[in-house]
Amino acid sequence: xxxxxxxxxxxEICQWLQRPLVVGHRGTxxxxxxxxxxxxxxxxxxxxxxxxxxxLSRDNQLIVIHDIYLDGVTNVGDVFPNRxxxxxxxxxxxxxxxxxxxxxIHERVRPLNGTQVYPLRxxxxxxxxxxxxxxxETIELLLGLNRATGRQRQxxxxxxxxxxxxxxxxxxxxxxxxxxxxxxxxxxxxxIIVQTFHIEELMYIRKNLGSQLRLFALMTWNYIQESSSDxxxxxxxxxxxxxxxxxxxxxxxxxxxxxxxxxGVIIGTTNLTKWAxxxxxxxxxxxxxQDLFSGSSFEELVKYFWHTVKVDxxxxxxxxxxxxxxxxxxxxTSSIAVLHLFLLIITFLFNYH
Amino acid sequence: xxxxxxxxxxxEICQWLQRPLVVGHRGTxxxxxxxxxxxxxxxxxxxxxxxxxxxLSRDNQLIVIHDIYLDGVTNVGDVFPNRxxxxxxxxxxxxxxxxxxxxxIHERVRPLNGTQVYPLRxxxxxxxxxxxxxxxETIELLLGLNRATGRQRQxxxxxxxxxxxxxxxxxxxxxxxxxxxxxxxxxxxxxIIVQTFHIEELMYIRKNLGSQLRLFALMTWNYIQESSSDxxxxxxxxxxxxxxxxxxxxxxxxxxxxxxxxxGVIIGTTNLTKWAxxxxxxxxxxxxxQDLFSGSSFEELVKYFWHTVKVDxxxxxxxxxxxxxxxxxxxxTSSIAVLHLFLLIITFLFNYH
Numbered sequence: 241x242x243x244x245x246x247x248x249x250x251x252e253i254c255q256w257l258q259r260p261l262v263v264g265h266r267g268t269x270x271x272x273x274x275x276x277x278x279x280x281x282x283x284x285x286x287x288x289x290x291x292x293x294x295x296l297s298r299d300n301q302l303i304v305i306h307d308i309y310l311d312g313v314t315n316v317g318d319v320f321p322n323r324x325x326x327x328x329x330x331x332x333x334x335x336x337x338x339x340x341x342x343x344x345i346h347e348r349v350r351p352l353n354g355t356q357v358y359p360l361r362x363x364x365x366x367x368x369x370x371x372x373x374x375x376x377e378t379i380e381l382l383l384g385l386n387r388a389t390g391r392q393r394q395x396x397x398x399x400x401x402x403x404x405x406x407x408x409x410x411x412x413x414x415x416x417x418x419x420x421x422x423x424x425x426x427x428x429x430x431x432i433i434v435q436t437f438h439i440e441e442l443m444y445i446r447k448n449l450g451s452q453l454r455l456f457a458l459m460t461w462n463y464i465q466e467s468s469s470d471x472x473x474x475x476x477x478x479x480x481x482x483x484x485x486x487x488x489x490x491x492x493x494x495x496x497x498x499x500x501x502x503x504g505v506i507i508g509t510t511n512l513t514k515w516a517x518x519x520x521x522x523x524x525x526x527x528x529x530q531d532l533f534s535g536s537s538f539e540e541l542v543k544y545f546w547h548t549v550k551v552d553x554x555x556x557x558x559x560x561x562x563x564x565x566x567x568x569x570x571x572x573t574s575s576i577a578v579l580h581l582f583l584l585i586i587t588f589l590f591n592y593h
Numbered sequence: 594x595x596x597x598x599x600x601x602x603x604x605e606i607c608q609w610l611q612r613p614l615v616v617g618h619r620g621t622x623x624x625x626x627x628x629x630x631x632x633x634x635x636x637x638x639x640x641x642x643x644x645x646x647x648x649l650s651r652d653n654q655l656i657v658i659h660d661i662y663l664d665g666v667t668n669v670g671d672v673f674p675n676r677x678x679x680x681x682x683x684x685x686x687x688x689x690x691x692x693x694x695x696x697x698i699h700e701r702v703r704p705l706n707g708t709q710v711y712p713l714r715x716x717x718x719x720x721x722x723x724x725x726x727x728x729x730e731t732i733e734l735l736l737g738l739n740r741a742t743g744r745q746r747q748x749x750x751x752x753x754x755x756x757x758x759x760x761x762x763x764x765x766x767x768x769x770x771x772x773x774x775x776x777x778x779x780x781x782x783x784x785i786i787v788q789t790f791h792i793e794e795l796m797y798i799r800k801n802l803g804s805q806l807r808l809f810a811l812m813t814w815n816y817i818q819e820s821s822s823d824x825x826x827x828x829x830x831x832x833x834x835x836x837x838x839x840x841x842x843x844x845x846x847x848x849x850x851x852x853x854x855x856x857g858v859i860i861g862t863t864n865l866t867k868w869a870x871x872x873x874x875x876x877x878x879x880x881x882x883q884d885l886f887s888g889s890s891f892e893e894l895v896k897y898f899w900h901t902v903k904v905d906x907x908x909x910x911x912x913x914x915x916x917x918x919x920x921x922x923x924x925x926t927s928s929i930a931v932l933h934l935f936l937l938i939i940t941f942l943f944n945y946h
Contacts, residue, residue, distance in 0.1 A: 284637035
């Protein structure tokens, strides 16, 4: 009995170590995205990796923000009333860091009408003063938290729109790598991963800039025009084989990993994960958002990606929820194992006598 | 078997609901104290209550800071080189809010020589820009996080040195209550608790200001001169009976709750908790800091306060660690229960045949 319990315990630990990784997308869903506080929450919840995005300011500072414009998450229109383009938006690249520091960050709204994108999240009209931060500050936050807690989390840095930055004669990837290098973060064993949608930029980072950091290839549909990369090719078997010489993981939209019917019901799995695993690439689909699902459908979705698709991780706004799902699922598995053993022994005893 | 498992499950839930509360002292140990990010981490870790301190600025704004001076946690000396008193310290009450907003917060250091008080915590020289916040902002953070997560945490607000503020003709308690009232936080059922070391101020808050909020009496030794209150009296049976007409809980230094020998080994329990419980007061000793203990001694300390002293909560820099201790202790209890049942049934089966 004791040896069985020990075996079960070791089995459980192994299972937990082999579970999919959980990536806190822009920190967590519970505070305005990408704020230091949101990232700190993701660290506290136990997210293995914290995902952030970086854009360049006019003075070439790496700003941690998802959009190349400021209007979705800041009060830029109030602070700088006359800096918008003809589309009504204010672009990060038009502002210096000391100007950007004067902005407050709020929960994401639609730039056109100011309504909150996820209505039940942190109130966008709250007066809590959150501010933009730089990649340097975010690295120092991660390293400081890792040191203070003794729990080693990693940073997944998305380089936003390298082609857009090129038009302004800015090599954002070079600046990202130089920033990391200043913290001696250059090796594949360091707690840093770099990703971007522009697949050719990843090749440039690996081959021309000579980075040894782990790289992930983000994937979407060509029609979205996130970059000039041909995702139709890069998610084919040939494309994935090519990518496997450059990157360590794929980060596709979850709808490129499974097929859904028109009602959002899963009807099958694409070949992407199979091919990726065939060429030793990990798969981390994005973005799992609990507040877009009702009832137990989020739980079922996560379990399908875990057990049937066998993804290597989840990029999610709700790292706490997915970690809890992974944990409770394992606990119930081992409870069932104990119950089975119990019945087995009773059967044995009855037969024996 | 099934009904036993269900019983065990319900038993476990009841046990968990009856566990001591965990109060995140100034947020958590892992980020500079009292920052919004530190409080957010405490919320994420599952602290039932987040403890903060408030002082008044020159322009009567409630600043969330532990000391009445700024030098332990901010760069005030760099930003305002000529504002210190003859003791070398810069006092919150000498600055307006818009001046205080220009300061950066760092991990706590000794004001005299700048060395970090807890050397293994977040690096005090980190460049991550944390800032002071107001009570209003902290309330909005809590309410926003409670809404976004659906998890209801509470705020424990310590009013710092009411007598000191009185000398500047400031009634800090009135301003705290007015601030809370503006958020419609006035009832004992609201997620707010107020505490202070100045016991007579608590009586003033209850009787003269007519507050219905829950109040805790902080307790220390008279020689520390934290206030003019006579703690020797207030922790006697008479004093506690008197207090029970005013407050809902006592928050004593943990050394007023148990007796230690010169080596820090617990040698017994004082009467404080017994008398408090006799008069229906809860007891929440402060401050449990894991990084002041080695090996399993912190775990043993927590278990002693939990099982032997039977405190109602822990005020701690490490809410995550104490919550994990409370959880794992219960899990192992129920594992042992299952094992016992198992052996019982086997014994029964053998005897039966």
